Amino acid sequence: MSGSSRVNKPFLTNEMKKEYTILVPDMLPIHFKLIIAILEEYGYKLELLQTSTRSVIDEGLKNVHNDTCYPALLVVGQFMEALKSGKYDVNKTALMISQTGGGCRASNYIHLLRKALAADFPQVPVISLNFSGLEKQSSFKITPNIALKLIYAVMYGDLLMLLYNQCRPYEINKGDTDKVLADWQDKISYALKHNKYFNTKKIYRQILDGFKAIPRTKDKKPRVGIVGEIYVKYSPLANNDLNEFLISEDCEPYVPGLLDFVLYCASDSINDKRLYDTFTARTLMFDIGYDVLYKFQKQQIKVIEEHGEFFPPHDFEELRKYADKYINQGVKMGEGWLITAEMAALAETGTENIICTQPFGCLPNHIVAKGMSRVIKQAYPNANIVAIDYDPGATKVNQENRIKLMLANARR
Numbered sequence: 001m002s003g004s005s006r007v008n009k010p011f012l013t014n015e016m017k018k019e020y021t022i023l024v025p026d027m028l029p030i031h032f033k034l035i036i037a038i039l040e041e042y043g044y045k046l047e048l049l050q051t052s053t054r055s056v057i058d059e060g061l062k063n064v065h066n067d068t069c070y071p072a073l074l075v076v077g078q079f080m081e082a083l084k085s086g087k088y089d090v091n092k093t094a095l096m097i098s099q100t101g102g103g104c105r106a107s108n109y110i111h112l113l114r115k116a117l118a119a120d121f122p123q124v125p126v127i128s129l130n131f132s133g134l135e136k137q138s139s140f141k142i143t144p145n146i147a148l149k150l151i152y153a154v155m156y157g158d159l160l161m162l163l164y165n166q167c168r169p170y171e172i173n174k175g176d177t178d179k180v181l182a183d184w185q186d187k188i189s190y191a192l193k194h195n196k197y198f199n200t201k202k203i204y205r206q207i208l209d210g211f212k213a214i215p216r217t218k219d220k221k222p223r224v225g226i227v228g229e230i231y232v233k234y235s236p237l238a239n240n241d242l243n244e245f246l247i248s249e250d251c252e253p254y255v256p257g258l259l260d261f262v263l264y265c266a267s268d269s270i271n272d273k274r275l276y277d278t279f280t281a282r283t284l285m286f287d288i289g290y291d292v293l294y295k296f297q298k299q300q301i302k303v304i305e306e307h308g309e310f311f312p313p314h315d316f317e318e319l320r321k322y323a324d325k326y327i328n329q330g331v332k333m334g335e336g337w338l339i340t341a342e343m344a345a346l347a348e349t350g351t352e353n354i355i356c357t358q359p360f361g362c363l364p365n366h367i368v369a370k371g372m373s374r375v376i377k378q379a380y381p382n383a384n385i386v387a388i389d390y391d392p393g394a395t396k397v398n399q400e401n402r403i404k405l406m407l408a409n410a411r412r
Helices: 029-041 054-063 070-084 105-120 144-170 176-193 200-212 230-234 242-248 258-276 281-307 316-326 336-348 363-379 396-410
Strands: 021-024 045-048 093-098 126-129 223-228 252-254 353-359 384-390
Touching (some): 021 029, 029 045, 029 144, 029 176, 054 105, 070 093, 105 126, 144 176, 144 200, 144 242, 144 258, 176 200, 223 242, 230 353, 242 252, 242 396, 316 336, 353 363
Parallel strands (some): 021 093, 353 384
């Protein structure tokens, strides 16, 4: 009998969810607070883990082998540290983890986590959050209504993240931007819970006005784009709070929205149809989903442009055109062609300082990011691109020194 078949797989039942606390690993703090609000409406009690101590890495190293990619190590480590902290009743605690369903090893994190739990916490259920039909035995189902709300949470979360990074580096009164962000997280959470989230144009304008009212300096600061593997790009735990570090260095961070990654995943099916002449019911579903999501993005971009105070995110169809100049859209393992497209779009639109975040153990990310950054530099000679590796042995000081060197070049 193989080792994996001996691992216990308890599931969270509908009866259990009333008493259980579900722990969620930290990746996108702004977005995840909105997502948690949605799931709480359906009777789930969730808590976002925001620990960022060295013990998270140590727990990860204890429970997965050292060839495991860094995001998996951190997610498992953060869960195990939480369960061992004594803060939670382990007999009434469950864990939630996302699965992409693609070629990325992220789909297998859940099995690593169950193996880690087997020794000390075999009774703890693990819940999969995915749109790929994985973990069919689980009672946790993403209904059409939940899925719709999750999409809106992504769009509102992207806008909040975009405006936060355009305001925080310039705020005159320290803490103003955080207050506006927290206020809008609460308002959007309420709207999502009470089905008052459909009038996106009106809500977008209100959010834009809220951030516009923040007193800001007129200083011109270097804008730094952050691209790379999805978990390390977004997670403060994984990238040593890169966003905050850039702000402390008098820079304006720019982080592409989560909707770009969702559209990227949906476009895979479209590309497969074009490249391999395949068409299934799943292809049709993703085609329709892509069209709807892209229209949502176009609407948001238009509202931001009409408002005139802030610059909008990149149009995803434009990203695909940038990709086609340098790489085939059939390159889709990990973040695939999206990393190249984002670097090109940033350089083309004036954000020439780019940090490419790379986790240890992610082969597709290293191939595409490092392999294509030279091509982007040749096309855009002023592009200032640095690849930063994140792994258990890399020191924060070394990473920050490399970024400071890049910023010194940017300020010449």
